[in-house]
Amino acid sequence: MTVQPHICLTPEQVSERVVLCGEPARVDRIAALLDNPRLLADNREFRSMSGTFQGVPVTVCSTGIGAPSAIIALEELRLCGATHFVRVGSAGALQPDIELGELILVEGAVRDDGGSAAHAPMAYPALANRHLSNAMENFLSSQPVRYHSGLVRSHDSFYRDDEMQVCEYWHKLGVLGADMETAALMTVGRIRGLRIGAVLNNVVRYGNDVQAGISDYVNADDALMQGEQLAIRCALYALSDCQ
Numbered sequence: 001m002t003v004q005p006h007i008c009l010t011p012e013q014v015s016e017r018v019v020l021c022g023e024p025a026r027v028d029r030i031a032a033l034l035d036n037p038r039l040l041a042d043n044r045e046f047r048s049m050s051g052t053f054q055g056v057p058v059t060v061c062s063t064g065i066g067a068p069s070a071i072i073a074l075e076e077l078r079l080c081g082a083t084h085f086v087r088v089g090s091a092g093a094l095q096p097d098i099e100l101g102e103l104i105l106v107e108g109a110v111r112d113d114g115g116s117a118a119h120a121p122m123a124y125p126a127l128a129n130r131h132l133s134n135a136m137e138n139f140l141s142s143q144p145v146r147y148h149s150g151l152v153r154s155h156d157s158f159y160r161d162d163e164m165q166v167c168e169y170w171h172k173l174g175v176l177g178a179d180m181e182t183a184a185l186m187t188v189g190r191i192r193g194l195r196i197g198a199v200l201n202n203v204v205r206y207g208n209d210v211q212a213g214i215s216d217y218v219n220a221d222d223a224l225m226q227g228e229q230l231a232i233r234c235a236l237y238a239l240s241d242c243q
């Protein structure tokens, strides 16, 4: 029985289907939608719970902020037998028509992070698994909400001196939003033969203050929490439905 060093889990505890999120507290909110939820481990940024959704065993694990810890979680969960992963994350919009609490279904990610670069040259794409994406699209198109599908940019820092110019650059190229882990998960996941999808909740309007937006999310603003709940349901339906 090998216990993985960071997530502190064994293969006996981990399901094939996993929901990933950055924030440890979000693990509890995701597990609240599972039957028979139970805490598995809580070490550093890696909090994990398990349960079932519509009869399908699901593990939920937080990855912390940024590519390095996301890759650690992904690799250790893979070594425990996980195969299908959906990231339920938050993002800042890079387009003005994306409202707070609206979701971005990620087709692929710009690899502007350092973690994925440690695993593959930059010419290698970061793409979502089409089965998981189709399942998420089926779910979202059945809901009375607006959502967006396309590219996001994964980065390593909000606090660059040229942050505004960087956002404008990717905005002009039609990228929908920014997060910090999706590109690394999709790159490393693809190399390892895993299925990776991502659905991101917009917590910052394009051009608005990132720190204020993230603070509203931390303070459980209503629209942002509704977006999160929808993203969680979307991920769980896709994981329980997808081959």
Ligand SMILES: O=P(O)(O)O[C@H]1O[C@H](CO)[C@@H](O)[C@H]1O
Pocket (backbone or CB within 6 Å): 021, 022, 023, 064, 065, 066, 088, 089, 090, 091, 178, 179, 180, 181, 214
């Ligand atoms: O809300 P999570 O899933 O952590 O995602 C986003 O929020 C964090 C930054 O505030 C980064 O991890 C970014 O990717």
Ligand SMILES: O=c1cc[nH]c(=O)[nH]1
Pocket (backbone or CB within 6 Å): 090, 091, 092, 093, 178, 179, 180, 203, 204, 210, 214
């Ligand atoms: O603007 C934002 C908000 C959340 N996460 C990001 O990476 N960027």
